[in-house]
Amino acid sequence: MSDANLVEIKEKITAQHGGDERQLDVIFSDSPRLIVEAPAGYGKTTTMISRIAYLFASGQIPNPKRILGLTFSVNAALKVKREVAGKLPSLLGLQNSPVSIGEKVTITNYHGFCKGILKKYGYLIADALRKDVNLFRAVGDSDIENQTNLKTTLTPAELQSLKAVETDVKEARVPDAQTIHAYNDIVIKKLLPLDYITHNAIILFVLEIFTNYTEVKKFYQSYYPLIVVDEFQDTNCIAWKLLESVISEQTQLLFLGDSLQRIYGFIGALPDIMSKVVDEYGMTKVELSKNYRFQNNPDMLKLDKNIRANAASCFTPTIAADDVAKLPAFWGTTQQDEAEQVVAKVQDLLAEENVKIAILFRNRSKNAEIVEAELARNGIQYFYGMFTDEDSDYVEFHNKCQEMFIRRFGKSKAINKKALAAFSDSVRTAYAASTGKTVDSLLKLLDALVEKVSIDYADLVPEDKYTLLLDIFENRQLKQAMEYVDSRVILSTVHGAKGLEWDYVIVCDVEQWAFTFICRDCPSKSTQGSARCRLPQNIPTQMVEPLLDDLCVFYVALTRAKKQVFISASGERYNARGRQFTGGKICCFALVNGVRLINAAPNKSGD
Ligand SMILES: Nc1ncnc2c1ncn2[C@@H]1O[C@H](COP(=O)(O)OP(=O)(O)OP(=O)(O)O)[C@@H](O)[C@H]1O
Numbered sequence: 001m002s003d004a005n006l007v008e009i010k011e012k013i014t015a016q017h018g019g020d021e022r023q024l025d026v027i028f029s030d031s032p033r034l035i036v037e038a039p040a041g042y043g044k045t046t047t048m049i050s051r052i053a054y055l056f057a058s059g060q061i062p063n064p065k066r067i068l069g070l071t072f073s074v075n076a077a078l079k080v081k082r083e084v085a086g087k088l089p090s091l092l093g094l095q096n097s098p099v100s101i102g103e104k105v106t107i108t109n110y111h112g113f114c115k116g117i118l119k120k121y122g123y124l125i126a127d128a129l130r131k132d133v134n135l136f137r138a139v140g141d142s143d144i145e146n147q148t149n150l151k152t153t154l155t156p157a158e159l160q161s162l163k164a165v166e167t168d169v170k171e172a173r174v175p176d177a178q179t180i181h182a183y184n185d186i187v188i189k190k191l192l193p194l195d196y197i198t199h200n201a202i203i204l205f206v207l208e209i210f211t212n213y214t215e216v217k218k219f220y221q222s223y224y225p226l227i228v229v230d231e232f233q234d235t236n237c238i239a240w241k242l243l244e245s246v247i248s249e250q251t252q253l254l255f256l257g258d259s260l261q262r263i264y265g266f267i268g269a270l271p272d273i274m275s276k277v278v279d280e281y282g283m284t285k286v287e288l289s290k291n292y293r294f295q296n297n298p299d300m301l302k303l304d305k306n307i308r309a310n311a312a313s314c315f316t317p318t319i320a321a322d323d324v325a326k327l328p329a330f331w332g333t334t335q336q337d338e339a340e341q342v343v344a345k346v347q348d349l350l351a352e353e354n355v356k357i358a359i360l361f362r363n364r365s366k367n368a369e370i371v372e373a374e375l376a377r378n379g380i381q382y383f384y385g386m387f388t389d390e391d392s393d394y395v396e397f398h399n400k401c402q403e404m405f406i407r408r409f410g411k412s413k414a415i416n417k418k419a420l421a422a423f424s425d426s427v428r429t430a431y432a433a434s435t436g437k438t439v440d441s442l443l444k445l446l447d448a449l450v451e452k453v454s455i456d457y458a459d460l461v462p463e464d465k466y467t468l469l470l471d472i473f474e475n476r477q478l479k480q481a482m483e484y485v486d487s488r489v490i491l492s493t494v495h496g497a498k499g500l501e502w503d504y505v506i507v508c509d510v511e512q513w514a515f516t517f518i519c520r521d522c523p524s525k526s527t528q529g530s531a532r533c534r535l536p537q538n539i540p541t542q543m544v545e546p547l548l549d550d551l552c553v554f555y556v557a558l559t560r561a562k563k564q565v566f567i568s569a570s571g572e573r574y575n576a577r578g579r580q581f582t583g584g585k586i587c588c589f590a591l592v593n594g595v596r597l598i599n600a601a602p603n604k605s606g607d
Contacts, residue, residue, distance in 0.1 A: 009057050009091050013050055016087070022289045023047045027054050032252040033283040035232075037259065037274055039304055040559035041293025044256040048230055049080055051254060052105060053087040055226065061104050068224040068246070069107035072231040074471035075480050076499065077107045078457070078464070080230070106224070110239040111138075111199065112471060114206045121209050121216050125184065128192040129205070134466070135410045136197040137402055138474040141166035143395060150196060158186045162198070169200060170268045174237045177211050180204050199474070203238045210245045221248035231499075232257035236268035253281060260311055260555050263495060271545075293501070293562055299326045300564065306594030307555050311548060315535055319594035327590065328600030329510075331531060332570035335367055339374040341601060342506055342568050346380060346489060349504050358490045358502040360557050362516075364388060366574035367509045372491060383487035384441045387479050387496055393438040395476060401427055401446065402473035415465045417454040424450045448484040494557040505561035507554075511569045515587045516550040518543055524588070531571065533585040535592070554589045566600045 027050045071077045122129025165183045187201040210217040232255040259274045294300035302325035309317035332338030361368045364386045479496040512533045519525045521543045523536045569586045
């Protein structure tokens with residue numbers, strides 16, 4: 001490429017980024033190993049997309065090498081791939097489709113990456129893997145016991161071995177080579193013959209191949225001279241081991257993430273991975289400087305900054321009076337009172353044209369049902385998205401979809417609009433006798449997803465459509481299709497809302513014992529007399545880590561709002577078993593240094 005062309009490409013990217021110097025430093029960097037840590041909305045994903053597009057457009061990926069881009073889900077990967085493809089025509093003056101960039105860039109998630117390797121080399125450890133790995137039904141290890149045919153084929157000792165590895169992964173301990181081999185052996189001998197594979201095995205098979213066949217590992221190390229990872233904070237221990245296996249001394253790295261958005265600690269996301277890799281891999285750390293999501297709302301900017309300052313200083317930041325963020329809040333004496341205020345606000349906000357609102361809860365509970373009933377009573381249409389990954393209806397629906405999908409499209413992969421519509425009809429028929437609202441919502445999500453793939457993703461090759469849909473079913477990701485649902489109001493858990501955004505967000509039940517359970521260890525838990533719960537001056541050591549984990553969930557909830565977030569709480573709450581408690585208080589997270597609650601009721605102000 002000529003210098004003039006390179007200058008032109010750089011100028012175009014600079015203009016697209018509005019001259020944001022920090023972002024441009026990352027995009028045009030010569031540094032081989034970069035880690036970008038930045039809060040929600042600072043443009044991490046946007047920067048990653050431009051970096052890939054720049055390297056591609058400026059011809060910096062020599063044939064036959066590729067960039068490996070890893071994201072949290074195949075859905076996110078697909079969006080990145082489409083956006084890179086979308087940028088290239090303006091940079092190169094050529095038409096590029098996601099298919100043609102696919103020759104230079106592999107963008108997928110950890111499981112997708114491993115499946116690609118197993119398709120080529122799986123036969124090295126199991127003959128059964130000569131068959132397309134996508135034809136096996138993938139199950140979570142914790143789900144094995146719920147599948148009668150799997151439970152009966154495994155001896156108690158084998159089941160125990162599989163579970164022990166699952167526990168290791170959840171607790172961020174990498175199993176050793178011998179344990180991995182023993183685990184894989186059970187899956188190969190007992191589960192593959194029944195056409196099942198486990199989520200962990202998809203990665204552990206590859207780790208075993210890399211251990212036993214170093215030439216295969218070396219091939220991947222040289223095939224991917226640059227590895228880019230988005231949402232790096234959610235990498236778990238086996239995914240990290242996999243990544244380490246494909247990093248050679250020469251590999252260039254770009255990791256992007258935000259340690260305060262790590263909300264999957266409970267399933268094994270490594271606690272300090274963002275800081276750990278800086279030294280271990282000699283990475284240059286870059287911080288982005290501008291929040292684009294909240295750029296038009298000074299209070300949201302302050303809120304973001306101050307919550308982060310609390311996390312960084314173990315809740316002892318010094319914040320000037322001028323910098324304190326106002327956070328609009330509702331307080332109800334009862335749950336019904338809280339629900340009425342939330343719904344009145346929703347009605348108020350809906351007057352704005354095309355506005356989208358999320359009502360978020362930490363968990364599914366009777367509290368959420370009361371808000372839901374109030375929405376219904378006021379005739380407000382809403383989408384019920386209160387899923388949790390462990391919910392049996394939710395898991396079972398994904399398993400069913402996966403099974404029916406593989407049966408229908410596994411061999412032919414002939415996916416077109418008509419076939420997909422027929423597929424979602426057949427799932428609907430399979431659930432004809434079901435009356436539960438979870439299944440009802442899941443059927444709507446399936447329709448929305450199928451429509452998205454049929455219309456917006458019509459240009460994808462059938463193989464890519466197959467991979468996308470199968471990944472969503474395998475990894476219980478239908479909740480991510482909430483962004484395609486045609487509903488102005490959505491009820492969701494915070495975990496379900498990860499990576500999504502709405503104009504307005506109301507976070508409900510921000511109460512002691514409801515939003516967090518660290519209260520158990522808290523010396524302030526029994527203080528009487530105020531409707532607010534403050535953190536103790538000296539936080540007990542055992543409380544710090546769980547406190548920060550829960551603060552991450554609060555932070556993710558707050559930062560899903562593009563225009564404004566509200567919180568609500570009440571003196572009454574119900575626990576998971578429906579038991580009623582009174583005398584509740586607003587959770588300490590909403591009262592940390594640098595946050596001032598203001599009355600969110602329309603036309604009112606003041607504390
Ligand atoms: N340089 C820029 N100029 C204008 N808009 C930008 C710029 N960078 C990012 N944005 C916009 O800001 C919003 C947030 O960007 P992006 O999703 O990349 O942030 P993020 O850091 O990945 O956020 P999160 O951590 O929540 O996933 C997007 O709407 C994006 O288009």
